[in-house]
Amino acid sequence: MAGIVGYGVYLPRYRLKAGEIARVWGMDGDRVSKSLLIDEKTVPSLDEDTATISVEAARNAVEHAQIDAKDIGAIYVGSESHPYVVKPTATIVAAAIDAVEDLTAADYEFACKAGTAAIQTCMGLVDSQMIKYGLAIGADTSQGRPGDALEYTASAGGAAYIIGRRDTIAEILDTYSYTTDTPDFWRREGMDFPSHGARFTGRPAYFKHVISAAKGVMERNDKKPRDFDYVVFHQPNGKFPLNAAKTLGFSKEQLETGLLISNIGNTYSGATPLGLAAILDEAVEGDLILAVSYGSGAGSDAFIIEVTERIGDKRNQKTVAEYVNRKEYIDYSLYVKYKGKIKGVALQK
């Protein structure tokens, strides 16, 4: 059975306070923070993009898994901010970690859930014995239109998972997906920023899919919320995962370890994989985890994961908490510079 052999994460160093964004747009920062449950978000530097974040996370994952990168037979990078429209991010990662040339690779896009879709693909290849190890990455440097509500949360970060059959620190007992065609959030070819359906992104989009996927995987495995030690949901803001947990009957205690949004923002494809990594950082043998991603468009992937005895000897040394606490604050003007939002600048990327 496929499971997690190792994982690695990466978050950029820069942070921007929600209050600083509110100040620029003449909004009440405290009110915004309270309503979205967001304090600050990560900001990628000028030389950081989805490829560099993916490489950092992949290197940490290979190191944690203690495997030879040459044994990786497949790499999938899930993101909605791939640096190239045509040319894969996955090959950049493959070259950087020296997993070339005996492998298959591709980029995935499914809004915020492409990373968990990559995990599912790797599970299939591993369980069918087509490959020994698969590398699944979810990473983004997401775009928030200046002045839009999403600007408070759209951030950057990623996580990488080595999926294999042997020496797993956690078994993936089951995965179930719930998918419809729901236009709640989109970005068309050539557009700098995404569009969204405002309140339509809630009940008929996020909640319908997250709750249906969670219920679906629990029902077919005869599990109840109380059977789980931890739960992690996609976290576009602080309120949505809290409400999803409440609706399904999970406690705040089950949710809080994987709830990173208030300190790092919404890392899009990285969000659920990062939340899961924060849980694995402290989970112990026998712990049962429910992880449910959400991608606009729309769909949710739900996973039931059981931690094995190997986790005690194989603790990840580069924890999520370390990256969360490694930070340097910038103001809005540096933020727009680093995000490339100033047009017509000389000697800039």
Place this chain on the structure above:
Amino acid sequence: MTSRVAIIGTGITEFGELWDESFRSLITKAGTEAINDSRLEGDEIEALYVGSMSPGLFSGQEHVSSLVADHAGLKGVPATRVEAACSSGALALREAYLSIKSGEMDYVIAGGVEKMTDIPSNSATVALMGAGDQEWEAFKGATFPGLYALMATRHMYEYGTTLEQISQVSVKSHENAALNPKAQFRFKVSLEDVMNSTPVADPLRLLHCSPITDGAAAVVLASEEKAREICDNPIWINASSCSTDTIALHDREYVSRTDAATRAAGKAYRRAGIKPQDVDFAEVHDCFSIAEIMAIESLGFCKLGEGGRFTEEGETSLSGSIPINTSGGLKGKGHPVGATGIAQAVEAVAQLRGEAGKRQVEKAKIGLTHNVGGSGGTCVIHILSGDLK
């Protein structure tokens, strides 16, 4: 000419963000419920009036008179769309009433519908501003929250009305909405919640403003002769009146008064042969909480300038001397603009039939509905009662 006109059937959908409902499904549901309630067959309906403010901007759909007749299974029936901004519903009811009064018709259905959540809220705000003066208000940047904020500011300046008193309207509306299973916001809010909610247009805050809502309502009307034959609890329309005012707020003599409502109310009271104090309850147009205060003054339930204090003293609550907006009003029940005027009539009928459940007003004999278009450019009033002994 028939002497009187009765409401013999009502229907109303749930109000809210109804992502799974369309313009046509909403009005068809409400209309079917109303026809079933009247115990008529669809082919007995002789005419259809539908109030809708801006289906073109909200859904890209015009020619909704034909659309509604078609999808309600009433193909062939003469159908008319009535538009007077947020008072489209009551004006459709009035046109239906007049068609029976004229002697041409015996059975007529009047509906109101708006599907507002298919577009982003900023686009909805632009669509709603169509109810104002495009050249002199909208082009200069005014929005409806802004216009009502001006009215609130002036009312506070002239009469000493406080923000607490204006907020008390919202508290009361939510208390009633919590008892209405069809309402968009079925929960209570505290005075503190209202006072601390997000600022919208100073001094108005979010909880002083009615929401963007999907919903529909319908009523079936009959001539007195037919109503007597087929209905054992007809509710009579004792008066239907309409008055207009300048469309632009700045052209009015008094910004803190709604004179169209005062004039329409005067006509309605004379026609019904009653005084304001004879009214047992009223559904008024609280698109913003300040509007309810101005409404109860124009309707004569309290003196000019006293609306705030009157509300603060609890006179307009469910157990007060004149319960206002037992349905939850536009604030609590929701405000699908074209449907609102008809929904007010549906609530009045429920009260007069004694079918309002937990929000039933004791000894409800005479009810009044007050529906306003724009910032007061149109006001339509109806006075309803059962058989008075």
